[in-house]
Amino acid sequence: MSLAAILSATAPSSDRPDLPRAQLVFAAQTLIEYQAHQAFQAGASQIFVMIEAVTPFFSRMVDRFAETGVDVHLIRDTTSLVRQLPRESDVLLFADGAVIDQKYVAELGQAVGNALLLAEDDSTTAHMERVDAAYRWAGLARVSPATLFNTLDLIGDWDVVLTLMRAVVQSNPKRVTITTSDISEGRVALVDRQEMADLVGKSLAKASWNHWVGAEHYLLQMPVRMLATPLLRMQVPAQHIALAALGVAALGALAIVPGWTLLSLLLLLVALMVDMLSRQLAVMGQQASFGKSRVWLLPMMISLAVLALGWRHGRISDALYLGIITLITVLLAERRGVSGPPRWAWMTSGSALVLLLLGAFVGQFSGVLVLTTLLGVLSLSSMLLMRDSGRV
Numbered sequence: 607m608s609l610a611a612i613l614s615a616t617a618p619s620s621d622r623p624d625l626p627r628a629q630l631v632f633a634a635q636t637l638i639e640y641q642a643h644q645a646f647q648a649g650a651s652q653i654f655v656m657i658e659a660v661t662p663f664f665s666r667m668v669d670r671f672a673e674t675g676v677d678v679h680l681i682r683d684t685t686s687l688v689r690q691l692p693r694e695s696d697v698l699l700f701a702d703g704a705v706i707d708q709k710y711v712a713e714l715g716q717a718v719g720n721a722l723l724l725a726e727d728d729s730t731t732a733h734m735e736r737v738d739a740a741y742r743w744a745g746l747a748r749v750s751p752a753t754l755f756n757t758l759d760l761i762g763d764w765d766v767v768l769t770l771m772r773a774v775v776q777s778n779p780k781r782v783t784i785t786t787s788d789i790s791e792g793r794v795a796l797v798d799r800q801e802m803a804d805l806v807g808k809s810l811a812k813a814s815w816n817h818w819v820g821a822e823h824y825l826l827q828m829p830v831r832m833l834a835t836p837l838l839r840m841q842v843p844a845q846h847i848a849l850a851a852l853g854v855a856a857l858g859a860l861a862i863v864p865g866w867t868l869l870s871l872l873l874l875l876v877a878l879m880v881d882m883l884s885r886q887l888a889v890m891g892q893q894a895s896f897g898k899s900r901v902w903l904l905p906m907m908i909s910l911a912v913l914a915l916g917w918r919h920g921r922i923s924d925a926l927y928l929g930i931i932t933l934i935t936v937l938l939a940e941r942r943g944v945s946g947p948p949r950w951a952w953m954t955s956g957s958a959l960v961l962l963l964l965g966a967f968v969g970q971f972s973g974v975l976v977l978t979t980l981l982g983v984l985s986l987s988s989m990l991l992m993r994d995s996g997r998v
Contacts, residue, residue: 608695609715610652611645612687613638614702614767615664621799627703628655629663630803634842634887637797639667641700642678644708648715650698652677654687656766684766688758697749699770701735704745705806707793713782714748720779721748722771723794730789733796735768737775744784744794747774818882819939820954826879834886847884851877855904859911867915867971871963874908878956905936908955912962919972924979931982932958938989953978953985 615628615638628638635643642653653671657664657680664680671678681687691697698715700706706723714721723746725731727739734742749770757773758766788794792809795802818827837847858873881904909929916925932955939952958978965974 608651608692609649609698610654610692610695611642611648611650611698611700612654612656612767612770613641613645613700614656616656616658617702617798619799621801627798630703630797630800632705632797632803633807634837634840634844636663636667637703637705637803639670641704642667642671642676644706644711645698645700645715646676647708648698648711650715652679652692652695654679654681654691656681656687658682684758687766688755691754691758693755694751696751697754699747699749699767699774701743701745701767701771701796703797705792705795705797706744706746707784707788710744710746710782710784710794714746717748717780717782719748719750720753720774720777722774722779722781723747724781724783725789725794726783726786728786730786735771741781741783743771745796747771747779749774750777753777819949819952820935821956821960822878822882822954823949825960826875826882826956830879830883830886833883837883837887842887844884844888847880847887851881851884851904852907854880855907855911859907859914862911862914862918865918867918867966868963870911870915871959871966874911875956875959875963877904878908878959902933902936905933905955908959909933912958915962915971916975919975921972921975924975928953928958928975928979928982931979931986934986935989947985947988951985951988953982958982 613628615626617627619625619627619630626638628636630637633640638655642655645653653676655664655678659682660680668678668680679690681690696719698711710723714723722737723744724737724741725734725744727736727742731742731744734744736742747770753773754770757770784794792806795806797803797806854873855877858870858877861870861873909932912929912932913922913925916922916928931953935952935954939954961974961978961981962971965971965978
């Protein structure tokens with residue numbers, strides 16, 4: 607069954623009554639844009655945003671999403687909503703200001719019929735809408751067409767989101783209950799002011815640092831973490847940072863031509879760090895940068911640069927093997943996550959660059975290249991042999 611989404615952008619922020627909470631800055635965009643990206647990733651083909659007035663901000667948002675192929679409709683009243691909603695589509699319903707972990711959005715996006723995301727009723731969820739004596743609404747629901755249109759025909763001037771949520775409650779829906787840690791760690795929240803949006807954004811950033819291995823995890827993660835949060839707040843697009851990473855990598859490759867090995871390796875390492883930053887911003891902001899091909903693009907450039915360095919130093923065979931190993935490592939990390947050998951044992955592009963940089967610094971590039979290739983063979987063997995162990 608097709609899927610649509612209803613978002614709300616009518617409630618004011620508590621610290622700035624003149625600003626809708628939907629326009630609070632969150633994860634390199636506004637909160638309403640973040641929700642729209644989440645809905646689209648969950649399978650919603652059309653997105654309907656409830657607003658009080660059409661403003662330049664909302665008009666520009668519609669245009670930006672239209673450029674990426676996402677249909678966003680601005681809705682000012684229930685009559686327009688009934689007229690434009692697809693008659694056979696289930697709807698994902700977001701509360702105003704809701705920040706929901708994408709795994710829950712995906713789960714409700716794949717559900718059948720009515721469904722509710724719930725949190726246990728306690729002191730940490732007192733600000734959420736009560737469902738019954740034991741649970742409160744965590745800000746996300748799936749509404750079937752029958753429930754949707756039967757309810758919309760009766761709403762009149764009532765709150766659309768809350769009325770639809772109540773209708774779902776009365777329909778014996780599937781219940782998805784979040785854990786207490788999801789609330790305490792900021793993975794599920796109802797944001798009503800900028801300070802809270804910043805705090806939830808930081809929690810979101812901390813929760814997404816666990817997928818790096820090799821030198822990327824131990825050496826590059828810290829500067830990336832320091833830069834990610836302010837760049838999110840400044841709304842710097844992940845695509846622009848990804849392009850910058852490719853530009854720095856190209857400079858690193860050009861530095862090989864005059865024989866500047868140290869400079870080349872340093873630039874390639876910086877490019878890798880910038881690429882990590884762009885990927886992190888894309889994940890945190892629920893945005894794609896260049897699609898699946900970008901996973902390979904920079905590692906391929908680094909492998910080719912290492913091959914060129916090996917050729918200049920008379921070790922082209924070792925450089926070729928090392929480049930292939932690091933590319934395979936990227937593939938395994940993307941497909942399997944970090945299961946297998948310990949994080950330090952992965953011969954990633956970052957690990958290879960750090961070792962080669964140390965070798966060039968002490969004047970032993972060729973010897974360290976041979977050693978790094980050997981370590982890469984051992985690393986790849988352990989990844990393949992331990993693929994089912996799950997150790998990290």
